Amino acid sequence: MNKKVTKIGVLTSGGDAPGMNACVRAVVRTALFEGYEVYGIMRGYQGMLDDDIIKMESRSVANIIQRGGTILKTARCKDFMTPEGRKKGYENLRKRGIDGLVIIGGDGSFRGAQIFSNEFDIPCIGIPGTIDKDIAGTDFTIGFDTAVNTAIEAIDKIRDTADAHDRLFVIEVMGRDAGYIALHSGIATGAEHILIPEKKTNINEMVDSLLEKERRQKLVNLVVVAEGDDFGGGNEVGKVIREKLPNADVRVCILGHIQRGGAPTCLDRLIASRMGYAAVECLKEGRDNVMVGIVNNRMHYTPLDHAVKAKQKISEEWLKIVKILAS
Ligand code: ADP
Numbered sequence: 001m002n003k004k005v006t007k008i009g010v011l012t013s014g015g016d017a018p019g020m021n022a023c024v025r026a027v028v029r030t031a032l033f034e035g036y037e038v039y040g041i042m043r044g045y046q047g048m049l050d051d052d053i054i055k056m057e058s059r060s061v062a063n064i065i066q067r068g069g070t071i072l073k074t075a076r077c078k079d080f081m082t083p084e085g086r087k088k089g090y091e092n093l094r095k096r097g098i099d100g101l102v103i104i105g106g107d108g109s110f111r112g113a114q115i116f117s118n119e120f121d122i123p124c125i126g127i128p129g130t131i132d133k134d135i136a137g138t139d140f141t142i143g144f145d146t147a148v149n150t151a152i153e154a155i156d157k158i159r160d161t162a163d164a165h166d167r168l169f170v171i172e173v174m175g176r177d178a179g180y181i182a183l184h185s186g187i188a189t190g191a192e193h194i195l196i197p198e199k200k201t202n203i204n205e206m207v208d209s210l211l212e213k214e215r216r217q218k219l220v221n222l223v224v225v226a227e228g229d230d231f232g233g234g235n236e237v238g239k240v241i242r243e244k245l246p247n248a249d250v251r252v253c254i255l256g257h258i259q260r261g262g263a264p265t266c267l268d269r270l271i272a273s274r275m276g277y278a279a280v281e282c283l284k285e286g287r288d289n290v291m292v293g294i295v296n297n298r299m300h301y302t303p304l305d306h307a308v309k310a311k312q313k314i315s316e317e318w319l320k321i322v323k324i325l326a327s
Pocket residue numbers: 013014015045075076077078079080081082105106107108109110111112113115130
């Protein structure tokens with residue numbers, strides 16, 4: 001057991017994700033309910049170093065559960081990667097007596113939290129807030145469901161115009177290292193091909209399959225590509241298809257940042273609320289260096305170390321389903 005926590009700091013770090021606000025709200029209100037003082041640290045670790053830290057009350061998180069983005073703002077902070085930077089951050093926490101931290105972010109943020117916690121004996125609890133869903137130890141990450149639903153809405157609209165003109169669309173979705181948004185949105189919109197970073201792209205095989213479809217007059221085709229696909233993303237894939245299928249009317253659409261914004265879905269609000277609550281309970285129970293997750297609908301606690309090292313794997317079954325359903 002660690003020493004008893006009395007004041008909790010909460011921050012959002014790394015890439016923003018819809019639902020982070022709902023999670024901040026849950027952390028603040030649970031902490032107050034449990035009798036802790038709670039502080040919001042602005043712009044992730046940067047605010048910790050800059051001493052940009054504000055006391056939170058119940059009203060501070062009113063009317064934010066439905067909002068995308070994060071009221072605490074988020075940032076990437078190079079100085080936190082240095083021992084001097086982290087020491088400065090620690091001193092700013094100590095000044096206020098903050099002795100427990102909740103970090104809502106992705107694997108990079110957890111890496112930082114782990115190092116910080118080991119150096120300064122401040123228990124750190126991670127909450128997975130990332131649209132990429134690329135963290136082990138949880139079935140959900142905050143923001144993924146919203147991002148994938150935004151992608152679906154956009155791809156459905158693209159399908160309408162593809163159908164009206166008999167066009168082949170290459171649609172790039174977010175996912176630099178993880179293909180979950182591409183995989184889920186592609187299956188849910190009936191894409192013919194889904195290209196993800198986790199699987200080497202066989203461009204010739206895809207072109208052959210599109211040529212075969214062209215021969216049988218299947219002219220509406222959607223190819224969903226994760227931005228981090230090894231072939232080079234939507235533009236590169238579009239270029240090759242244009243070259244190899246000169247008769248096809250090929251368009252490329254990069255969905256981009258719309259996938260990060262917007263009101264969180266019901267699922268994201270629920271998991272954000274549950275995880276925020278559980279993170280404060282973790283500090284109360286004396287846990288340290290763990291990530292709060294949900295596995296099989298139950299709270300699940302994973303050492304931060306494991307959460308950042310073991311990426312979630314994409315099951316072969318998903319990939320098989322793509323092939324069978326897109327014939
Ligand atoms: P995400 O949390 O979304 O994966 P990043 O990878 O950008 O986002 O990480 C967010 C921040 O976490 C970084 O800007 C940095 O301040 C901190 N961080 C990441 N990796 C480390 C590390 N190895 N050591 C210390 N801090 C780190």
